[in-house]
Amino acid sequence: MQYARRERLAITGALVAAATGALVALYARAIAGLAREWTSSPDASHGLILLVIACAIAWHRRVQFVQAADGRARSNAGLVLLLAGLTIYLVGLLGADIFSDADLVNRRPERHRVVPRRARAARLMAVPLVFLLMAIPLPSLLVNSVTLPLQFVASHIAESVLTLASGTPCFATGIC
DSSP, X not given: OHHHHHHHHHHHHHHHHHHHHHHHHHHXXXXXXXXXXXXXXXXXXXXXXXXXXXXXXXXXXXXXXXXXXXXXXXXXHHHHHHHHHHHHHHHHHHSSOHHHHHHHHHHOGGGSSOOOSSHHHHHHTHHHHHHHHHTSOOOHHHHHHHHHHHHHHHHHHHHHHHHHHHSSOOOOOSOO
């Protein structure tokens, strides 16, 4: 009985190690790009802090997660989610933006594990996954399309306030 349990744990450990190695190999480029973005861009530097917080929360809840996940139930949902995530990842590799594939690193870690069989297990890891999702920098095309109109509005307001406050006409020639 004890030998069978040790053998089962050894097999499980080997499978987890193999899956982890495969994920690191598959997502190495995306992880490196994301880490480069976090360390080089002041707009995305919060990602490092969120990564640490998410890992700490997940580590703290690991025992409850394992207890809440029912290992006896069999489900093909994990395989379906894994294949869907892999398909989206491969489509993202063909795109021009690094974040289309880096995004999958953070949004899909639960899909590369055995999918939780119970809602409680999923809720236990929801907070770390949300933190990881928030750590992903938005693509610059999206950020620029949202912030440029706001910069024009702020520039117009500043121009109007300066004109009213000083009584001297002020003309904006661009966004400073």
